[in-house]
Amino acid sequence: MNGKNDFLIDWSGRSFDYSEEDINSIVNAMKHADPLTQGKYLNQFQTDFGKYNKTPNSFAMANCTNALDIAAILTGLKKNDEVIIPAHTFCASAIPFGRTGAKIVWADIDPDTRVISADSIEDNITPRTKVIVIVHLYGLMADMNPIMDIASERNCLVVEDCAQVIGAEYNGEKSGSIGDFGAFSFHGQKNLTTLGEGGMLTVKSDEHAKLVPGLRHNGARPYEYEREHYWIPAMSNVDLDIEGVWPYNFSLGEPQCALGSSILNRIDQMNELRIKRARKFMNAVADFPELSFQKVPKNQKHVYHLLSAKYNGTKFGKTNHDFIKLMVYKYKIKCIVQYYPLYRYPLFIKMGFGQHNCPNTDDFYDNMISFPFHLWMSEQQFDYMIDSTIKSLKELRK
Numbered sequence: 500m501n502g503k504n505d506f507l508i509d510w511s512g513r514s515f516d517y518s519e520e521d522i523n524s525i526v527n528a529m530k531h532a533d534p535l536t537q538g539k540y541l542n543q544f545q546t547d548f549g550k551y552n553k554t555p556n557s558f559a560m561a562n563c564t565n566a567l568d569i570a571a572i573l574t575g576l577k578k579n580d581e582v583i584i585p586a587h588t589f590c591a592s593a594i595p596f597g598r599t600g601a602k603i604v605w606a607d608i609d610p611d612t613r614v615i616s617a618d619s620i621e622d623n624i625t626p627r628t629k630v631i632v633i634v635h636l637y638g639l640m641a642d643m644n645p646i647m648d649i650a651s652e653r654n655c656l657v658v659e660d661c662a663q664v665i666g667a668e669y670n671g672e673k674s675g676s677i678g679d680f681g682a683f684s685f686h687g688q689k690n691l692t693t694l695g696e697g698g699m700l701t702v703k704s705d706e707h708a709k710l711v712p713g714l715r716h717n718g719a720r721p722y723e724y725e726r727e728h729y730w731i732p733a734m735s736n737v738d739l740d741i742e743g744v745w746p747y748n749f750s751l752g753e754p755q756c757a758l759g760s761s762i763l764n765r766i767d768q769m770n771e772l773r774i775k776r777a778r779k780f781m782n783a784v785a786d787f788p789e790l791s792f793q794k795v796p797k798n799q800k801h802v803y804h805l806l807s808a809k810y811n812g813t814k815f816g817k818t819n820h821d822f823i824k825l826m827v828y829k830y831k832i833k834c835i836v837q838y839y840p841l842y843r844y845p846l847f848i849k850m851g852f853g854q855h856n857c858p859n860t861d862d863f864y865d866n867m868i869s870f871p872f873h874l875w876m877s878e879q880q881f882d883y884m885i886d887s888t889i890k891s892l893k894e895l896r897k
Contacts, residue, residue, distance in 0.1 A: 563684030565749035566700035
């Protein structure tokens with residue numbers, strides 16, 4: 500079963516439907532933006548995001564990986580330094596830091612919250628550790644207070660990978676506002692998406708923030724001296740922001756920025772719908788303890804980018820693959836397994852990062868299920884998925 504039409508509920512690469520206001524914002528920018536990049540819509544999106552997220556130094560990027568690339572540069576990581584990263588995440592969380600030449604040290608996840616734990620960081624930190632990458636996953640943030648305490652004690656910088664948690668909160672603080680850097684994704688599957696790609700970098704230090712525009716846009720900048728004629732020697736200058744570091748072009752187009760501002764106006768309402776649906780699903784299967792979901796601490800707001808679960812069918816002699824087979828072949832619902840532990844991928848093994856001690860990561864991956872969870876799924880479809888899940892769980896108990 501590979502064709503899209505084989506599924507009654509497919510795994511969608513489109514998180515939600517755009518509103519008329521969203522569409523009008525794009526059309527307006529298409530008609531009136533001049534220039535079509537690095538203009539007023541970029542500035543407005545960055546301002547709007549900064550106000551929403553309480554992160555004044557916010558910089559729109561072409562994607563989240565670009566945001567992580569610049570964060571990795573600004574941390575100053577170099578060869579023989581170490582960076583702690585959870586292995587349960589998408590590969591883009593680690594690749595930008597691997598590019599610096601630093602050694603990647605894999606951290607484990609907490610078995611209940613399924614995000615990086617302070618205990619695992621403590622177990623892996625050494626005098627060479629310079630950076631800790633915190634990946635908030637599925638819509639839930641990591642337990643940040645003990646992590647920030649460790650970072651402060653060891654003089655480490657903290658990068659929050661917030662690709663899946665826009666709007667999530669920890670003790671009332673938004674994701675990306677606690678660590679030294681935050682990186683957000685506006686990919687097509689995320690809770691906020693800007694036409695398939697997009698991202699945002701948040702920077703706590705004003706000194707670091709001054710370096711971002713040049714690194715993001717080819718080192719371009721105005722001339723710092725008064726010129727008699729604006730065209731002499733050229734329209735703009737190009738220079739280094741960090742000695743010896745080449746700049747990039749990670750710019751986000753004006754229509755995408757206009758769309759981002761539009762969606763920010765209703766991101767909380769969309770997140771509330773996700774929360775409502777997730778709770779409905781979890782309540783409906785509460786009588787089946789073999790299917791467990793992320794534990795959400797009382798001081799946190801989970802925004803359910805995805806609906807992931809762990810299936811423990813040992814008592815019945817069944818595995819997560821048995822469950823998925825029923826959902827796929829009997830009920831035609833495309834559940835998936837994610838994320839392959841990064842140390843199992845050929846890329847990281849070939850780059851010398853196959854060594855690990857992450858039993859919780861292995862256990863969760865080997866037993867996990869991720870359900871389709873796009874917002875445009877109809878209520879009828881969502882109820883069908885709940886009913887099919889219950890029927891599958893009952894069948895696996897026989």
